[in-house]
Amino acid sequence: MSLDFETIYASNKFANPRLQPPRRAKYDFAVAYADPNSIPNAEILMCLEEALLDYGSELAIYTHTQGNTNLREYLVNKLSHNRDIQVTPDEIILGNGSAEIIDMVCDILLDPHDIVLTDQWVYGGTLKTLRKKMTDIRGVESDEEGMVPELLEQSIKKIIKEGKRPKLLYLIPTFQNPQGFTITSARREKILEITNKYNIPILEDDCYADNRYDGTQVTSFFNLDAEDSVIYVGSFSKIIGPGMALGYMTAPSSVLDMIMNVKRGRVSDFTAMTVEKYANRFLDEHILKINHIQKKRRDSMLSALGENFGTSARWSNPDGGLYIWLELPQGCDVQKLVEKSLNQIDVGFHPGTDYSPDPTKGHNFMRLCYGYNDTEEISTGISKLAEFLSKEEII
């Protein structure tokens, strides 16, 4: 006889069956991976050596509960220089990638059935987190300048009319995932005016801000906000690699105190001490290098789309980040072609449905990442994809 755990589990908890990760395609436009050759092995090794020499014996000690102090000091400077954010090391908490942080923020703010505002198309990882917390997710439409303030306010008013209140606005303001837009500075101010009017905090997911290839940087919501209403999250995943699983946050002090009560375990000090050494010596230079690579890959994907899709589809033209958002003719369904594409042409993509708060929408969209494959592979993969979609009578 086995113990029946079903009668024991806490309320509002669900199973998430352990699955093998899907096979990766040769032309992998699905998951947001960086160039595997960009991982700076030699420099990382050198930095670990230096870190072990300086702090090796500290591995015998429990690190600060908010994470490696030297790395938090580095981030104080980085946030000040790059995002116009002035905080102290005490106001930074490290996490296992931005994923842990976004989950913790949702945890302290959201009960089941609470309402969260997001973009109409938005990062699937955050959607999963919001869904497992059983929240009510409302998408707001955007144009090429980002979320449309008037539509945001309309949506808020509708929710208030329902006798409810939106508890959070989640935004990826710079190089939005998957749509690629960057919210302009004027529009950020407009959005803040609205959220502050209705007392809605913003979770600013800024993990692509360093990956700019064209145009000029737009300052952070955190900086523009005068009412201590923004929770800011960043990550090293898109500037070093997801294998470091290292993210960070800052927020009003009281929010950080709440976070520390739901935080579980500590971030690897072994990883953090290496990243700190690396970041101080090499990161700026490394970002220039990977952005140069990614710019060429974006351009390669854009021109391959132009050549192969012509006027049969529309796509975004991002100034940075890792994604192109492809809109196919209305009525088609690319979700059911994911497996077939993988098996027949070895091309991976994510269907638009993965990015839709409304599960009935997004079938005629796909997200294409250009980070992993080189320019030639991108060119070949996109041409295979167009041919495949044409055979499927989609374009």
Add this chain to the structure above:
Amino acid sequence: MSLDFETIYASNKFANPRLQPPRRAKYDFAVAYADPNSIPNAEILMCLEEALLDYGSELAIYTHTQGNTNLREYLVNKLSHNRDIQVTPDEIILGNGSAEIIDMVCDILLDPHDIVLTDQWVYGGTLKTLRKKMTDIRGVESDEEGMVPELLEQSIKKIIKEGKRPKLLYLIPTFQNPQGFTITSARREKILEITNKYNIPILEDDCYADNRYDGTQVTSFFNLDAEDSVIYVGSFSKIIGPGMALGYMTAPSSVLDMIMNVKRGRVSDFTAMTVEKYANRFLDEHILKINHIQKKRRDSMLSALGENFGTSARWSNPDGGLYIWLELPQGCDVQKLVEKSLNQIDVGFHPGTDYSPDPTKGHNFMRLCYGYNDTEEISTGISKLAEFLSKEEII
């Protein structure tokens, strides 16, 4: 004006004010740290080099959601050899130290006010986790063979009489923290008989099992259990260092699926790939080495206690682990002497109250760790402590 987050926070969430970690004492018998000189810097560096050569480009990729696959394969062998546990890599989930895992297990099993059974004196980290989940913690008394089965059953019957049910039994069966005992095999079977009779799962926290200095290993609850009722957690913190922040768990398959739904973010693959290389090549040998060091430190602390405390106190005599549990005359209160001891004699200890499910108990106990200081420092520190307690008229 600032946004009032107080009106937004989710239910049952509380602040945990960010504090600077307390100053560490010269004679640091407080936190469970390992010998700082035991950190094998040269081997770790060598192993990272090897790992980067073999898998460096995988840092560009999101690792398996359950954690590094090679490390999970290593753990399959380790658990089989050392703990008589037969599982597959799919049945292992990595975590940020055992702390993340214990928190996740509590998360899937416990609602506020649920009843959890623990030892009468038990690891303060787990108590904190249980308290922040607002559970009702009931301590059960033990003797030198561990939790007394008859008292466990009495406690369960009392809870049932209250119209409730215990949802979980938390145990550190081998080298219990802080009491140091190891539950005998016969008693493990007796305890399992009772928990299985009342359908209570066991969380087996086994993070000291490798740190045995005398006697013979006792098999795991997970192995003895015939009813799939045991959730097992282990860690590298006490055999490499807490700076790796690397723990692992196995459990019945349905429990693992529930865990994956509350798991946040991923464990650093950078750390995991290094630890895997290190563990395969060096860990067994390293464990022998640190156990040799820690045995001498334990002996040093035991003889210093004998010399300085004589019959004015009682203390445990553990076959392994890192702790001695010191019982002082009834009626005294060492909790209020923590600061004074740190400032006057530079000796750190944890008061027994930190280990008591019942906050009114434990004032005449202290936990002493012998992992960090060398034998001479231990001897000096214990003599200073005895002198200090004598001046305070406690002994």
